[in-house]
Every structure is written in C-alpha cells, then in structure tokens.
Amino acid sequence: MYGAEIWGWREYEEIERVQEKYLKWTLGLEKYTPGYIVREETKREKMRVEAGKRAVGFEQKFSERGDCKILQECWKEIRKEGGKHVWNERDKYYEGKGYACEEIERMREMGRSMKEELSVRDKDIDKQERRSRISESRYNADYRKIVKDEVPKYTQRESIKEKRMMARFRCGNEEKENNFWMDETDRRCRICWREGETIEHMLEGCEGLRESEESREEVLNEDGRGLDWMKEVWKIRELWQGVGKQKE
Known part of the structure; x- marks a missing residue:
C-alpha cells in the first residue's frame, strides 16, 4: 500500500493477484481456484478499496489544510501535465462511485467528508461484483x-489442517468435476473411478464411502458439522491410492 495516496485511484491487477495468491496459500487452496470465490470465502475486498480510501483521505487533507503551502504545492504538481493521467484516474474513480468530480468538490466546500461514504460504496460495488461472478461461474457452480454475509465460523478454528480441509471442500478443490477444462476421465471420482467426482456422488453413490442422508449444504456448513465426513473422504482416498500403488 506504499504510496497508495497517489496511485490508489486505479485498480491494478498485479496487486490484486498478490493478495489472492496469499489468501489461497493460507487456506491451502489450489492456484486455479477463482479469486472471486476466495475473496468471498474470506470476506476480503479487493486492495483497490483500501487504496481508494487512502487516496480520497489524502485529497481531503488539502481541503482541510488550505494554509499548508507544502501540500498545496504538491497538489499543483499532481494537476500539471506530467500528472494528468493521475488526475484522469481520479475522475474515473469518482464517476465509478456515481459522483461527478465537481459534485465531490462542492460537497467538500460545504464541509461534508466523503472518505467513509465513498469507501462504503466501493465495498458494496466490490461485493456485487463478487456475487455476480459467483452466480455465473462454471467452476464450483453450487458455491x-x-x-x-459473515466470515465463515470455521476460519476461527485452531487447527490449521481442519481450516484448510473445510476451505478446500467449500471452495471446490475436492470435486474433480469442477475442473471443466479436464478430460472426462480425469474428472472421475478418486475412490470408485466410475462417475464424476462431486459432493452429491460421494454422499449418495460412491461405493467406497458410506451412504449419507446429509445434503451438500449440510456437510459444507460453516460450523464444521461435516468435518468428520470430510476426514473420512480423505482417509478412504489415501487407502485406495495405496492399493493402486501396490497393484502397480
């Protein structure tokens, strides 16, 4: 976030990827897990939200400290031709939140602080973007x-293994059928190798697992009620993989 007061008007994909990569690492998720699912699971906004808030707050200082010559000189430099691209990004930022730049400046002159209001609006926009992509996603369509709306309760568990296990099941890493880019044979259940690997198949039709009356929503519940079932799936997979290696 260094220098975000200057560059924070714009969203940078490179910076967003760094955060998403970190979140995947902490939850033990595969690198192909969509970033919008990971951010929804952890309830983390894009970095642009915090960066934009800092940029707005920095600009607000100019209106509140008009007697500070150093700040005023910096402001003039930003508005020069050399900083025109920054100024254009600033205009786009405000317009993207539903405000004209002239309107923002007029409200500031009236003593109205826009920092928190714009930040809240940006968070709402970010949430809408995540939810929209989730509803259209081919990967883990049932997510x-x-x-x-709240951070899942399981993230507060002390056991890192349990947190990562639940995150992998909830975010779709434990269902090969989600990997739509793979061949059909590569998406088969890793236990029975007969059907596509989905939660429903493992609950109802996999010959290597006990049949369960629980639903997808129940075993993936944030409170961890499906943890024993998840552990059983991992254990049976390890056993069957061991059998396969012995045969080889």
Whole structure:
C-alpha cells in the first residue's frame, strides 16, 4: 500500500493477484481456484478499496489544510501535465462511485467528508461484483448456495489442517468435476473411478464411502458439522491410492 495516496485511484491487477495468491496459500487452496470465490470465502475486498480510501483521505487533507503551502504545492504538481493521467484516474474513480468530480468538490466546500461514504460504496460495488461472478461461474457452480454475509465460523478454528480441509471442500478443490477444462476421465471420482467426482456422488453413490442422508449444504456448513465426513473422504482416498500403488 506504499504510496497508495497517489496511485490508489486505479485498480491494478498485479496487486490484486498478490493478495489472492496469499489468501489461497493460507487456506491451502489450489492456484486455479477463482479469486472471486476466495475473496468471498474470506470476506476480503479487493486492495483497490483500501487504496481508494487512502487516496480520497489524502485529497481531503488539502481541503482541510488550505494554509499548508507544502501540500498545496504538491497538489499543483499532481494537476500539471506530467500528472494528468493521475488526475484522469481520479475522475474515473469518482464517476465509478456515481459522483461527478465537481459534485465531490462542492460537497467538500460545504464541509461534508466523503472518505467513509465513498469507501462504503466501493465495498458494496466490490461485493456485487463478487456475487455476480459467483452466480455465473462454471467452476464450483453450487458455491452460491453456501454463501453468507459473515466470515465463515470455521476460519476461527485452531487447527490449521481442519481450516484448510473445510476451505478446500467449500471452495471446490475436492470435486474433480469442477475442473471443466479436464478430460472426462480425469474428472472421475478418486475412490470408485466410475462417475464424476462431486459432493452429491460421494454422499449418495460412491461405493467406497458410506451412504449419507446429509445434503451438500449440510456437510459444507460453516460450523464444521461435516468435518468428520470430510476426514473420512480423505482417509478412504489415501487407502485406495495405496492399493493402486501396490497393484502397480
């Protein structure tokens, strides 16, 4: 976030990828897990939200400290031709939040602080973008059924292994059928190798697992009620993989 007061008007994909990569690493998720699912699971906004808030707050200082010559000189430099691209990004930022730049400046002159209001609006926009992509996603299409507005309770567990296990099941890493870019044979269940690997198949039709009356929503519930079932799936997979290696 260094220098975000200057560059924070614009969203940078490179910076967003760094955050998403970090979140995937902490949750033990595969690198191909969509970033919008990971950010929804952790309830983390894009970095642009915090960067934009800092940029707005920095600009607001100029209006509140008009007697500071150093700040005023900096402001003049930004508005020169050399900083025109920054100024254009600033205009686009405000317009993207539904405000004309002239309107922002007029409200500031009236003593109205826009920092928090714009930040809240940016968070709402970010949330709408995530939810929209989730509803249209081919990967883990059923994830939308377990989405809540609060951070999932399982993230507060002490066991890192349990947190990562639940994150992998909830975010779609434990269902090969989500990997739509693979061949059909590569998407088969890793236990019975007969059907596509989905939560429903493992609950109802996989010959290597006990049949369960629980639904997808129940075993993937944020409170961890499906953890024993998840552990059983991992254990049976390890056993079957061991059998396969012995045969080889």
